[in-house]
Amino acid sequence: MSKLNDLFAKELHVVNFGIESFYKDLESQRVPAVHVDWKPVAGGDKVAAGNLRKLKKPELLEKIQEANKEALRRILAAQPTIVGVGIAGEVIPGMTEDTILHAGPPITWDRMCGPQRGAVMGGLIYEGRAKDIAEAEKLAASGKIKFDPCHMHSAVGPMAGVVTYHMPVWILENKAFGNRAYCTFNEGLGKVLRFGACDEEVFERLRWMEKKLYPVLRDAMKLKGEIDVKVLISKLLQMGDEAHNRNEAGTSLLIRELVPSIMALDIPEQDKIDAFNFINGNNHTFLNISMPACKCTMDPIFDIPYCTVLATMCRNGTDFGIRIAGLGPNKWFTGPAEMVKGLYFPGFDECDAAPDLGDSCITETAGIGGFCMAAAPAIVQFVGGQVSDALNYSKTMYEITVGEGQSYKIPALDFRGSATGIDLLKVIETGIRPIINTGIAHKDYGVGQVGAGIVNPPEECFKKALAACAEEWA
Amino acid sequence: MVKLEIRKNAYYDSVTLMLISKDLKKLDGVKEALVGMGTDLNVEIAHNIGLATPEFDANVTSNDFFVAVECDSEEVFEAAQKKVEELLNKKSEQKESTYYPPTLEGAIKVDPDLNMAVISVPGKFAADVAQSCLDRDINVMLFSDNVTIEEEKALKEYAYAHELLVMGPDCGTAIINNIPLAFANVVPKGGIGMVCASGTGTQEVSSIIAQLGEGVSQVIGTGGRDLKKDIGGLMMKLGLDALINDPNTKVITLVSKPPAAEIASMILDIAKDAGKPVVVEFIGGDPKEIEAKGLIAAKSLEDAAHKAVALLRGEPLKDYVDFTMGNDKAEAMAKEIAGKMAKSQKYVRGFYTGGTLCDEAMKLMIDKLGHIYSNIPLHAEDKLENARTGPSKEHTFLDFGDDEFTVGRPHPMIDPSLRAERVITDGKDPECAVILCDCVIGYGSHEDPAADLSDAIRTAKAEAEKEGRYLCCVVEVCGTEGDPQCLSRTQKKLEDAGAVVLPSNAQATRFVERVLANLK
Known part of the structure; x- marks a missing residue:
């Protein structure tokens, strides 16, 4: 038999x-x-398939799998918590008056996309370093300004992601590991600095945020102490948000945490009302909380040898960059940022769009955002899809991750934990690229957001990273 | 003109509204449109695109829903409003799409009990996919072709050692646990177990078994190269052993092209100790060795089915060389047809979608016809060059599933249109007397292969008639009553087109021989 x-x-x-x-x-x-x-495998790319084979030799693969398990353990153990607000120059490590932090992998001024240039020039004017656009452009190109990725300074920035010395920032701490992450306050939609808008209206708002909003939030947070963001994200996933492109529930939850403390402050009523209205009027307030929450969740995986989990995905509108945990924080792998497929605001179309931009895909890196699209089916309409497509987007991501979330769960998938810990090897093997929900900036500075949709990282950055892993370990 | 409708205190999701704005702009006569809630952002957009009239600024608040349209006329605006209403109330009626996991690992998460893989990916990737399945203890049916013999050997050696099946490469047909895989027919459960190295040959034998009222226990495919020396008949051996041990299998039938001599001996030696009757059909091969080992040799695929059924029923064995309709009736019909033909009509053209059926037909007829020109000739000198685009020559048989015909096209059993065109082309040839075709139904095949073929037959016959000739079209339908296309429905469709429809490939060739023999 x-x-x-x-x-x-x-x-x-x-x-x-x-x-x-x-x-x-x-x-x-x-x-x-x-x-x-x-x-x-690898879309039929022989070189990539060869590198993958080298890395999947049993002895090495075992080390990689152990390392990735440890990465997942750390990601799931993270306790992102708002511990206060501060001024960028005073709290962000390595920040100087001549430093401008930006979204995405390292880039020089001459290669920056329109909205990022706009935001840099706007930042210089806001800081009083230039009196107009012309002066700002000259200064930016002069070499006197040090451009550095937010990601190299424990920070993240949505869209252009520009952080200058005097901007107020949220301070988050991963209580399980003690590391911190920083992010500016969200300015709202429309003509805003992060989309490259740089006129008086923008500066006026930024100055109000620094002079009026910041003290209110600072004092309110002192009263409040801390806000557990992990709990908020767990909740908002059950309320139709995915914490990247939809933050309506998250913002509402944040208000519930903040308002009692704001109310208790001994300051003019009008300041409280203004602060409250500003946060309330901007559905994306919570984006600038979820991003640093994910950032401080991911940073502790950097020192794990042989770990092929993506610690970072980000883009600057020119390049898409990733970092691999096991290769350390100084190695960037880039490819050209892709165009976003999506829905445009009336009056705009594909020709107006800048390529994919911003650090916000740190949310997907940590297992929320596009990976939780099934929790936020409203998002799928941006790409003309159906609810079943949203479910399938989320389900597909399980094919490229090390594991599943324990706190971040998706009701529509029977409360399955979200796909967490993107494994470079699985991305190459399956040819499935991470799905990212995102906004679309106008390609010219000064205009602002023109739509929203979904996008993938370019294959190139994964293939480069794979080659580096193979060279280092195989 | 810019027209505005405001609905106070109505709420709609902003994304829905953006989609509606986009659709409105596609209407004739609409220059610009914005449908939305009166948020700051939307008010700003309305200003930017010239839709913010004084009326708009005065009335729209953040709790209001508005429709603002720049259009040619009142009528256009009314049409736009109607469209908004229609889109707001649109219900999705599309069916939920099934989730297809992208990897084997993903598939195992969906169903941890997977035990059979059907693989039809491009040949150069197929071996890797097959090995990954074998690694997971999953049996493999490898439909893909262009798998190298080295890859096949490695896969089969691994599989044989682990007692797993690798059916293929280039295996089109299998029926495991009565589940038809890839190209296979609906055959009832029964006592005949088959191991086969040919695709349509397997379909022919299993279908005739069903037509005779019996059924199969297992039909195991091996792929055409299994009985070559390089592979050593590993899967034939594994399959044969399993059927010998299978209590549901009472009679075993082996089907293959003639194997390498030592492999044939090895297989026949196992078969002779089977402890149950074994029918062997080495298509066109020498029956001597088979009979010398005390096994039953078949004269054709049809004969293999008849003998297996006789053995199962304990009936006396005889070579089946008759016509189901009756030999006298067939002879009379052939004579009548031949009598209607013009002097110029001399040759048969066999146009096949099934490779094994084409091969069998040529082998059954070669003694009578002398030369048969083909893209898969029996003798090298009868090779028909440029078979796809060039003309036929005298007696010509074409396998439309051969590489030359499938470059950039699906297999002819899925898309038989090229074959149908050829029926019409050759029908015009004054020397063409008979066109012989197969029509293979069952799972995997075209949903109605008789439709295309019967149209072509009708056209070809009519055109020949106009030229004063009588064109005879003979079709064998390979399939069963239970197939999705249904045997009798398929036969009727072809008969209605004027074809002579026969229940087996062997009978079809016998009938063609009768027609040719009766020509003046």
């Missing part, structure tokens, strides 16, 4: 690779069957 005879006695369960109609035929006969949406 061979094992084949055992098969004859069992119910056949078929997996189908390739021609879909073979699966449909089985399905129509009610035979248990699964169709695999198969793609060649």
Whole structure:
């Protein structure tokens, strides 16, 4: 009797690779069957497939899998918490008056996209370093200003992600590991600095945020002490948000945490009302909390040798950059930022868009945002999809992650934990790129947001990172 | 003109409204449109695109829903309002899409009990996919072709050692636990177990078994190269052993092209100790060694089915060389048809979608016809060059599933249109007497292969008639009553087009021989 005879006695369960109609035929006969949406490893790229084979040699693979398990453990153990607010120059490590932090991987002034240039010039004018655009442009190009990624300073910034010395920032701490992350206050939608707008209206708002909003939040947080962001994110996922492109529930939850303390402050009533209205009037307030929450969640995985988990994904509108935990924080792997597929505000179309921009995809890196699209089905309409597409986007991400969340759960998937810890090897193997929900900036500075949609990182950065891993470890 | 509708205190989701704005702009006569809640952002946009009239600024507040349209006329605005209403109330009626995992690991999460993989990915990737399944203890049916013989050997050696199946590469047909896989027919459960190295040959034998009222226990495919020396018949051996041990299998049938001599001996030696009757059909091969080992040799695929059924029923064995309709009736029909033909009509053209069926037909007829020109000739000198685009020559048989015909196209059993065109082309040839075709139904095949073929037959026959000729079209339908396309429905469709429809490939060739023999 061979094992084949055992098969004859069992119910056949078929997996189908390739021609879909073979699966449909089985399905129509009610035979248990699964169709695999198969793609060649690394899209058929021989070099990448070769590197993958080297890294998957049993002895090395075991080390990698152990390292990735440890990374997942740390990600899931994180306790992101708002511990206060501060002024960038006073709290962000390495910040100087000549430093401008920006979103995405390292970039020089001459390669910056329109909205990032606009935001840099706006930042210089806001800081009083230039009196107008012309002067700001000259100063930016002069070499006197040090441009550095937010990510190299424990910070993150949405869209252009520009942080200058005097901007107020949220301070988050990962209580489990003691590391901190910083992010500016969200300015709202429309003509705002992060989309590259740089006129008097923008500066006026930024100055009000520094002079009026900041003291209110600072004193309120002193009264409040701390706010556990992990709890807020767990809740908002059950309220239709995914904490990247939809932050309505998150912002509401934040207000519930803040308002009693604001009310208790001994300051003019009008200042309280203004602060409250500003936060209330901006659905994306919470984005600038969820981003540093994810940032301080991911940073502790950097020192794990052989770890192939993505510690960072970010973009500057020119390049998309990733960092691999096991290769350390100083190695960036980049490819050209892609155009966002999405829905445009009336009056705009694809021709107006800047390529993919901002540090906000730190949310996807940590397992929320696009990875939780199934929790925020309203988002899927941006790309003309149906609710079932949102479910499928989230389900697909389990194919490229090390594991699943314990706190961040998706109701529509029977409260399954969200796909967490993107594994470079799985991305290459499956050809599935992480899905990112994002806003779309106008390609010219000064205009602002023109739409929203979904986007993927370019394949190139993954292939480069894979080659580096193979060179280092194999 | 700019027109405005305001609904006080109405709320709609902003994304829905953005989509509606986009759709409105597509209406004739609409220059610009904005549908939204009166948020600061939307008010700003309305100003930017010239829709903010004084009326707008005076009336729209953040709790209001508005429709602002720049359009040619009142009528256009009314149409736009109607469109808004329609889109706001639109219900999604599309079916929920099934989730297809992208990897084997993902598939195992969906169903941890997977035990059979059907693989039809491009050949250069197929071996890797197959090995990953074997690693997970999953049996493999490898439909893909262009898998190298080295890859096949490695896969089968691994599989044989682990008692797993690798059916293929280039295996089109299998029925495991009565589940038809890829190209296979609906055959009832029964006592005949088959191991086969040919695709349509397997379909022919299993379908005729079903037509005779019996059924199959297992139909195991091996792929065409399994009985070559390099592979050593590993899967034939594994399959044969399993059928010998299978209590549900009472009679075993082996089907293959003639194998390498030592492999044939090895297989036949196992078969002779099977302890149950074994019918062997080495298509066109020498029956001597088979009979010398005390096994039953078949004369054709059809004969293999008849003999297996006779053995199962304990009936006396005889070579089946008859016509189901009756030999006298067939002879009379052939004579009548031949009598209607013009002097110029001399040759048969066989146009096949099934490779094994084409091969079998040529082998059954070669003694009578002398030369048969083909893209898969029996003798090298009869090779028809440029078979796809060039003309036929005398007696010509074409396998439309051969590489030359499938470059950039699906297999002819899925898309038989090229074959249908050829029926029409050759029908115009004054030397063409008979066109012989197969029509293979069952799972995997085109949903109605008889439709295309019967149209072509009708056209070809009519055009020949106009030229004063009588064109005979003979079709064998390979399939069963239970197939999705249904055997009798398919036969009727072809008969209605004027074809002579026969229940097996062997009978079809016998009938063609009768027609040719009766020509003046």
